[in-house]
Amino acid sequence: MPKQPNILQPLATPAERIRNFCIIAHIDHGKSTLADRMLQLTGSVEDRVMRAQYLDKMDLERERGITIKSQAVRMPWHVNEEDFILNMIDTPGHVDFSYEVSRSLAACEGAVLLVDAAQGIEAQTLANLYLAIENDLEIIPVLNKIDLPAADPERYAEEIAGLIGGDPEDVLRVSGKTGMGVEALLDRIVDRIPAPKGDRDASARAMIFDSVYDTYRGVVTYVRVVDGEIRAGEKIQMISTGANHELLELGVSSPEPKKAKGLAVGEVGYLITGVKDVRQSKVGDTVTNATKPATEGLPGYVEPKPMVFSGLYPIEAGDYTDLREALDKLKLEDAALNYEPETSVALGFGFRVGFLGLLHLEIITERLSREFDLDIITTAPSVTYDAVTEDGVTHHVTNPSEFPEGKISEVREPIVRASILVPKEYIGKVMELCESRRGSLISMEYLSEERVELRYTLPLGEIVFDFFDQLKSRTQGYASLDYEPIGDQADDLVKVDILLQGEKVDAFSAIVHRDSAYSYGTMMAERLRKLIPRQQFEVPIQAAIGARIIARETIRAIRKDVLAKCYGGDISRKRKLLEKQKEGKKRMKMVGRVEVPQKAFIAALSGDVEEKK
Numbered sequence: 149m150p151k152q153p154n155i156l157q158p159l160a161t162p163a164e165r166i167r168n169f170c171i172i173a174h175i176d177h178g179k180s181t182l183a184d185r186m187l188q189l190t191g192s193v194e195d196r197v198m199r200a201q202y203l204d205k206m207d208l209e210r211e212r213g214i215t216i217k218s219q220a221v222r223m224p225w226h227v228n229e230e231d232f233i234l235n236m237i238d239t240p241g242h243v244d245f246s247y248e249v250s251r252s253l254a255a256c257e258g259a260v261l262l263v264d265a266a267q268g269i270e271a272q273t274l275a276n277l278y279l280a281i282e283n284d285l286e287i288i289p290v291l292n293k294i295d296l297p298a299a300d301p302e303r304y305a306e307e308i309a310g311l312i313g314g315d316p317e318d319v320l321r322v323s324g325k326t327g328m329g330v331e332a333l334l335d336r337i338v339d340r341i342p343a344p345k346g347d348r349d350a351s352a353r354a355m356i357f358d359s360v361y362d363t364y365r366g367v368v369t370y371v372r373v374v375d376g377e378i379r380a381g382e383k384i385q386m387i388s389t390g391a392n393h394e395l396l397e398l399g400v401s402s403p404e405p406k407k408a409k410g411l412a413v414g415e416v417g418y419l420i421t422g423v424k425d426v427r428q429s430k431v432g433d434t435v436t437n438a439t440k441p442a443t444e445g446l447p448g449y450v451e452p453k454p455m456v457f458s459g460l461y462p463i464e465a466g467d468y469t470d471l472r473e474a475l476d477k478l479k480l481e482d483a484a485l486n487y488e489p490e491t492s493v494a495l496g497f498g499f500r501v502g503f504l505g506l507l508h509l510e511i512i513t514e515r516l517s518r519e520f521d522l523d524i525i526t527t528a529p530s531v532t533y534d535a536v537t538e539d540g541v542t543h544h545v546t547n548p549s550e551f552p553e554g555k556i557s558e559v560r561e562p563i564v565r566a567s568i569l570v571p572k573e574y575i576g577k578v579m580e581l582c583e584s585r586r587g588s589l590i591s592m593e594y595l596s597e598e599r600v601e602l603r604y605t606l607p608l609g610e611i612v613f614d615f616f617d618q619l620k621s622r623t624q625g626y627a628s629l630d631y632e633p634i635g636d637q638a639d640d641l642v643k644v645d646i647l648l649q650g651e652k653v654d655a656f657s658a659i660v661h662r663d664s665a666y667s668y669g670t671m672m673a674e675r676l677r678k679l680i681p682r683q684q685f686e687v688p689i690q691a692a693i694g695a696r697i698i699a700r701e702t703i704r705a706i707r708k709d710v711l712a713k714c715y716g717g718d719i720s721r722k723r724k725l726l727e728k729q730k731e732g733k734k735r736m737k738m739v740g741r742v743e744v745p746q747k748a749f750i751a752a753l754s755g756d757v758e759e760k761k
């Protein structure tokens with residue numbers, strides 16, 4: 149008798165036995181813990197080797213408890229006498245990575261909507277739910293953490309049913325921690341989520357939903373096959389660039405990588421082509437067979453676009469080359485990271501770096517310090533402005549110091565639509581904050597008796613700074629925020645320069661609304677007055693819009709004579725003091741005639757200001 153193909157093996161699994169799903173949840177609602185239980189229950193990971201948050205491979209992720217990179221896992225599940233393959237696609241939870249989230253969702257037919265039974269729906273639950281609905285996914289609502297004493301499943305089941313329709317009784321109740329209800333959830337995934345559909349005889353079309361750089365294996369590209377099949381050993385083509393690549397390895401993660409003969413319609417797996425850089429294998433792109441390429445890519449491909457820019461400078465000038473090398477390395481694994489060299493009077497040689505958002509910035513700077521042991525200073529994050537000069541030319545400004553001089557007819561800035569969820573008693577405080585940041589209210593909607601969703605349009609430049617911290621502190625941590633860019637808009641924006649004895653200090657230039665120009669100018673001038681040591685002459689510190697001075701502080705003159713103290717004393721002590729002064733000078737930057745310790749610049753940027761002695 150011919151041997152039956154084992155349908156649990158890749159390439160042999162018929163599409164109708166596959167279920168592709170993801171888990172969407174707000175941060176900390178227990179996605180990773182639930183994924184761990186699923187791995188255990190399906191026998192994908194033995195109890196012996198199970199460790200908490202198995203799928204969060206990066207140390208930094210585990211420590212911060214956030215998921216940065218999505219991964220896919222293939223798990224067998226047996227129900228009603230039949231074998232199935234469940235592909236769980238992990239999605240990053242944060243707004244900065246929403247494009248990656250949308251691609252992960254597009255690789256699935258269904259989504260488990262996971263909500264903490266003690267917290268209820270939060271902003272990221274909603275944002276991801278909307279994305280899942282846009283992608284036509286079947287939604288399976290689930291309340292998690294029902295083992296918690298504070299859990300209130302009845303109340304939140306109502307809230308969820310009110311949001312997505314259906315019966316509150318239909319909302320599953322599980323505990324990722326104890327494993328309660330998780331088997332029933334796996335059964336329901338098989339039952340409710342549609343099997344993938346595709347044309348097995350067509351040229352291959354597989355969507356890249358993740359691309360990860362691995363030091364040992366090079367770039368590992370995760371794909372979901374939509375049509376046709378990809379076989380090990382063949383040549384593949386990237387549709388966006390037309391580039392052909394040799395397929396060195398193909399396989400599935402179960403969850404450890406396992407080589408396979410191929411991937412057919414509906415399957416999820418990884419490809420290794422030997423490319424060195426994730427830019428050659430971009431999220432959203434379509435992979436096809438090089439010999440019989442599909443003519444059209446799958447819809448939805450977008451180039452990642454940096455939204456927030458900041459200058460990164462080594463604190464020790466000698467670390468510049470190390471910083472460049474570190475950025476070059478990070479770029480291999482991060483297609484959204486962009487940078488170019490930049491010099492600043494105040495901070496020396498560094499880089500202008502583009503990020504997807506603030507969390508992205510934070511992750512990169514933290515990795516530079518932890519993994520590369522670099523001490524760096526970042527300038528205040530800024531967005532991209534379009535400044536139109538009177539001659540009709542548009543200047544794309546990612547660094548305030550590049551803002552064009554002379555008459556400007558219009559300045560446009562990026563705008564986002566923000567959704568903020570808060571308990572109703574904080575509505576007033578949130579509105580106050582949004583209004584102080586030039587927000588305009590679009591709508592206000594009660595999700596339940598307690599909770600409200602406020603929608604605002606806000607300039608991105610107003611929220612990149614400390615908006616989230618402000619929001620949290622005004623609502624005792626209860627508010628959650630999500631936003632998406634919706635284009636740009638003109639406003640009365642000006643560049644404020646800070647001058648030391650008439651010389652501009654580039655690192656402190658900022659583009660702000662005219663109404664905030666004065667407060668920005670006085671704040672920076674005051675900080676610098678406190679931080680810069682007295683010189684042998686008087687030093688004016690000014691804030692200016694163009695040629696117009698809007699604020700002024702003065703550092704009074706002093707004659708700093710180090711030798712005065714040892715008048716008549718012994719010569720070796722005098723020499724020592726002179727040496728010491730020379731040492732100190734090395735760390736000084738000259739702005740015109742003014743000597744400024746680099747420390748002062750750093751402190752002024754970070755707001756860490758103590759009055760000098």
Ligand SMILES: Nc1nc2c(ncn2[C@@H]2O[C@H](COP(=O)(O)OP(=O)(O)OP(=O)(O)O)[C@@H](O)[C@H]2O)c(=O)[nH]1
Nearest residue numbers: 175176177178179180181213214215293323324325
């Ligand atoms: N009591 C209880 N705690 C849980 C349960 N599931 C998760 N937790 C805890 O909730 C916290 C967050 O869980 P994670 O699994 O890290 O949450 P996550 O949603 O993956 O978080 P992100 O990756 O940051 O989005 C951890 O401290 C878990 O131990 C549960 O069912 N019951």
